[in-house]
Amino acid sequence: MNIKINENFNHLAQNYLFSEIAKRVKAYTEKNPDAKIIRMGIGDVTRPLCPHVVSAMKNAVEEMGKAESFRGYPPEYGYDFLREAIAAHYASFGVTVAAGDIFVSDGAKSDCGNIVDIFGDNTIYIPDPVYPVYMDSNIMSGRTIKLIPATVENGFLPMPKADFTTGVYYLCSPNNPTGAAYSAEQLQTWVDFALDTGSVILFDAAYEAFVSDDSPRSIYAVPGAEKCAIEFASFSKTAGFTGTRCGYTVVPAALKAGDTPLQALWARRQATKFNGVSYPVQRAAEAAYSQEGLAQCMENISYYMNNAALMAELMREKGIFFTGGKNSPYVWFKCPNGMDSWSFFDKLLTEAQVVGTPGAGFGACGEGFFRLSSFNSLENTKEAVERLRGIL
């Protein structure tokens, strides 16, 4: 006899994307040891924490070292000072979210994965191409998944269709990997659809700080969303917290499945399987959303967005279809001459010594597309754009 494992793990595909990239880059550099490779495939921030955040976090660490200011277990849903700072952040762009509806966590990835715990056996609708966590966390739970194609025709912003049923819908805007951002009208259509069908939208707003036009930075900018949507957000990209770890999830009190408030389920899930976020990290996050901290963070965002604009300009110049380049640190473009994603990866690597991310790695609808990231220095970005100009 043996104990039973979760057999759903057998249905997970091995994700070879980043290991395959590493393998090909390694093979190339071994043959070309003097090549100056520029890595534009990075989905991680590169600029340091801003001074206001560093100062606040250091002060909090000092507090932890003194008997009179030491803090033990944090509240499981986050300290009130941070929940209120997050509510104020929403208010700063005109969105009303109650502090009590905000659940602080160690990151949006954890929440995106753990949210499956509160749902039963629904049909799960996930756009393709996609952030892999949405897929894999549902496969682990044995759920039925239907993919929603994102394509050139819908501008990589798929909309509800007549045959979509009651279910759980993942939306990510501004999108990773495509950089495309829904308009208020488009999100209103999604919210109306969810309210009509009794569906729940899981809205990933991790890139909200990059929005530079009038695209909504939160689904709660749309009337009715508080009755049908959960939102994930994070300090990772806004404040460079990928290595500091803090995110949050909004589960509005008004959101119910029949008579059951989903907030009660998430609150119980977190109180049972989570013990709150490190106090110094919460103070750092609070500082990031202060007026001074946010001004410093936005300098970094502007720096990345300037990089993205340089890449977008090249695509325009060459007449290549692309999404992103604004509202997002990513530029997602059609590989030239009908090339597939991996062939273009090889061409870019061997002819321009630039590493990017093949779109096919994010799903079947990503085939023939390619992602470049602006998380890099201006100098590297300029050089990469010049090299790209030569081969596009």
Next chain:
Amino acid sequence: MNIKINENFNHLAQNYLFSEIAKRVKAYTEKNPDAKIIRMGIGDVTRPLCPHVVSAMKNAVEEMGKAESFRGYPPEYGYDFLREAIAAHYASFGVTVAAGDIFVSDGAKSDCGNIVDIFGDNTIYIPDPVYPVYMDSNIMSGRTIKLIPATVENGFLPMPKADFTTGVYYLCSPNNPTGAAYSAEQLQTWVDFALDTGSVILFDAAYEAFVSDDSPRSIYAVPGAEKCAIEFASFSKTAGFTGTRCGYTVVPAALKAGDTPLQALWARRQATKFNGVSYPVQRAAEAAYSQEGLAQCMENISYYMNNAALMAELMREKGIFFTGGKNSPYVWFKCPNGMDSWSFFDKLLTEAQVVGTPGAGFGACGEGFFRLSSFNSLENTKEAVERLRGIL
């Protein structure tokens, strides 16, 4: 139509323990505003982070503020520097654990809860009284749970019985709430049983730093455990990290269910639904396990253990059955005169102005017992012991 929720949440009992305690204390203090209440119910550390840890964590925060030393996403399983420090910690008390078998997390509670993801529909055996996370996380997954009574007869250290089947077994030693610690011989019996029946032991070693006799500090001190046991441990109680948040789980490479290595499942679970621990927190944890840091941490442990010894001495003096008082910050004792847990709670509150934790709150087998915690000042502990002496 509505989406389906996880109906298993309906089977969760509301945990009224700490809210009921708060309610009764509030009612008493409103009637007796001058009463000097001493709180001995706390399961949370009270002494600040030690200087070596504070210094390391501040340095790491500074690194995050500089371009040349900034770090983005941490490795999902923990930085090698910390995994190696933890392996060295095991080695310091004679236990061999490979760094690669160690998965760093934001705390043992998260791991204890999330581990259910990797298992199928097994019978779950859980001792009573119990840390509520073991129960609730399995109820949320709809598992069949069998309680193993911990009683005066088995010294609150239940052993395998003939009718126990293949399953998942939770053991916690030194135990929360009872403070009892298994001997090496007892753990060997458990390990042999698990190997014979193809069962898996989930061993919670959160209180290992409190072991002061020859009780094992890790289940891997017992031969064969690497083939049948997962271990949870934490910096929370060892280094006062309840508010700093860092723990770890050991899933040995040798542990398999049939042909499936459980390590591969946990690695995939964590890579999908977790994004690693904050870099400054990992540097703080590394410092706690350095020679200098551990020496400072052990001063705090000794301080708490001195408090526990004072309470244990009182129980001996009064001839009251108890467990803990050594190997644990807790003293778990039989309420005098056959009183039930809550009646004794009221007596202690009203006659001695001391607040403790009713054993019945941890499970049916806790009825008639009571837990006192040593997480307090020496002064308060001495005063509480004097007051208890008057009513026991």
